[in-house]
Amino acid sequence: MIARPIQVVLRRIAGGCAAGMLLTLLSYRLHFNLSAATSVHLFLVVVIALRWGLFEASVVSILSVACLDYFFTQPLFHFYITDSHDWIALLVFEATALIVSSLSDRVGHHARELERRQVQQQKLYELSQHILLLNREAAVDQQLVDLLRSSLGVKGIALWKAHEMHQWQSGDCDISDDEIRSACLLETNEDDSGTGISKRVLRLGTRPIGSLFLCEHSLDPASIDAASSLAAVAIERARSFSIEANAVAAKQSEQLRSAILDGLAHAFKSPLTTIRASSSGLLAMNTLSGTEEKLVALIDRHAGHLSDLANHLLLTAKLDGGDLKVKREQVDLAQLIERTITGSSHELDGHSIDFQMSSGHNAIFGDGKLLQMALFQVLDNAAKYGRPNSQVAIAIQEEEAELVIRIKNEGSFIPDDEKEKVFQRFYRCSGSVKTISGTGIGLSVVRRIAEAHSGRTWVESDPVNGTTFAIALPRMAKEKA
The missing domain is CATH 3.30.450.40 (GAF domain)
Known part of the structure; x- marks a missing residue:
């Protein structure tokens, strides 16, 4: 690896020296004076510097000084100079040769460096083009x-x-x-x-x-x-x-699933309505024995639960399709929460309620039915996943631009990496999938209802204090036409 470049340099020096000797003999035969011979040798040194480099040109320039001294200064054919002007001429030649060689070498190096960079830039340009065409x-x-x-x-x-x-x-x-x-x-x-x-x-x-x-x-x-x-x-x-x-595939899968669920929900509504109407009619007749009345009441209650589930599915499909119409009116959140608590008495069985409301203005513009559905779902989850007979705390907090409803239970815990996932449809926390029945639909409906009101939802949870679901709704929202 090292011997080869040395051999190349030695060959170049030998060739340059031979060229210098040849030019010296030609100049002598043609009876050139010192000035003319110096010009010829300077030209040779510049050519070598441009072609091969500074080192080779420097060696040839030293040989040229020796040749000029031997053939063109007095006394001839001796390496001795008697005239001081000849000394000056040779020294100026050597200095000029070295300076010109150095400058020529720099120019050549710069040209080679520029060419190398152009080649590398071309490679990078081609690389960028090929990257765009990756399969x-x-x-x-x-x-x-x-x-x-x-x-x-x-x-x-x-x-x-x-x-x-x-x-x-x-x-x-x-x-x-x-x-x-x-x-x-x-x-x-x-x-x-x-x-x-x-x-x-x-x-x-x-x-x-x-x-x-x-x-x-x-x-x-x-x-x-x-x-x-x-x-x-x-x-x-x-x-x-x-x-x-993945997003496109997930969206297509979600659209297909929404269509199927929407179809199933519509298919369930008619028979469920018939079953519930029949069971309610039997109860209203008041002609059943005690056991029969209990059985019919059980049918009526579970038919109502299935009907609510079908309504959830239909509502979710509407939210996904963007065709949900929010009928805005002035809604008092405190009264809405009280009505929801009363309507959730069966789901809250065994759980006491601690409701704290703000002393300020609790009214917003929104769809009361949708908001009640969202609150019912969160209350149902709080009772279902909380510790048995524990307290469920509800509070309304006034923020600068929002009214925040917080519903907290005791005994449940949602890990940090699942706090956003619980709002995805059909997702259920890993710790509750096998222990508590559910569909994973409810919280997705809650988030979509909040977003339809330009609001937001989030969850706070730790193993000691339990879990709090928050629904923030704009307090300054105005009624839309």
């Missing part, structure tokens, strides 16, 4: 590392993605999972000239999303940084495509 149907990550290796002309590439905790490699790059993962976690960016390995942290803004290793390459740090940025963009673009595809 979204196949594994993007392996495509990316193969593309980086071929486009940048490196021996090996190793890529680690923080989101998936996985490494992809292409070519010869023996990097362990621990090493490439540590580079991301420690945010290590470095270029090791000894091993020829460059490490870069892939970022999306300021957030690390992975790390990239380049093995045995000739790229400058700026090009490596640019390639790393392109790799980060490609990773995030692929992730966005995946999220988009």
Whole structure:
């Protein structure tokens, strides 16, 4: 690796010296004076500097001084100078040759550097184009590392993605999972000239999303940084495509499920109405024996529960379809909560209620029936998931722009990672799926009703204090036409 460049330099010096000797003999034969011969040799030195470099030109310039002294200064054919003017001429020639050679070498180096950068920029441009054409149907990550290796002309590439905790490699790059993962976690960016390995942290803004290793390459740090940025963009673009595809699939699945549930709910409504009308009629006749009356009352109660469930399904389908009409009117939240508590006496069986209202104005503009349905659902959940015979606390709090209804029970707990999921339709907390019956529909309806009123919902929970569901409604909302 080292011997070959030395041999090339020695050949160049030998060729330059031979050319210098040849020009000296020609100049002598043509009876050039010292000034003319100096110009010829200076031209040779400049050509060598532009073609080969400063070192070769410097060696040839020293040989040229010796030739000029031997053939063109008095006494001739001696390495001795008697005239001081000749001394000055040769010294000026050598200084000029070195300066011009240095400048020529810089120009040549700059031109080569510019050409190299243009080549690297062209590679990066082609890389960006190919990234846009990656096949979204196949594994993007392996495509990316193969593309980086071929486009940048490196021996090996190793890529680690923080989101998936996985490494992809292409070519010869023996990097362990621990090493490439540590580079991301420690945010290590470095270029090791000894091993020829460059490490870069892939970022999306300021957030690390992975790390990239380049093995045995000739790229400058700026090009490596640019390639790393392109790799980060490609990773995030692929992730966005995946999220988009999953969202589309989920939306289609949700639409299909909503359509099925809507159809089932409508199909259940008619027979449930008939069953409930019949059971209510039998109870109203007051001709049943005690056992018969209890059985019919049980049928009536559960038929009512099924009817409410069907109403929930129909309401959810309307909310999803965007065709729910909110009939706004002035609603006193305190009175609405009291009516909901009275109507929930069966569901709250065994649970005492502590209702605290604010002393201010508790009225908003909203749909009383929808809001009562949301409050009923939260109260039902509070009683169902709370500790038996525990207290359910209800409070209305006045905020600057909202009225916040808080309903708190004792004994239940929702982990932090499930606090948002409980508002998704059909989702149920992992700790209650097998112990408490339910459909996972109610809280999704609560959130959609709140959002239909330009409000919001959230949950606060810890193992000691229990769980609080909050519904915030705009207190300054005006009636809409």
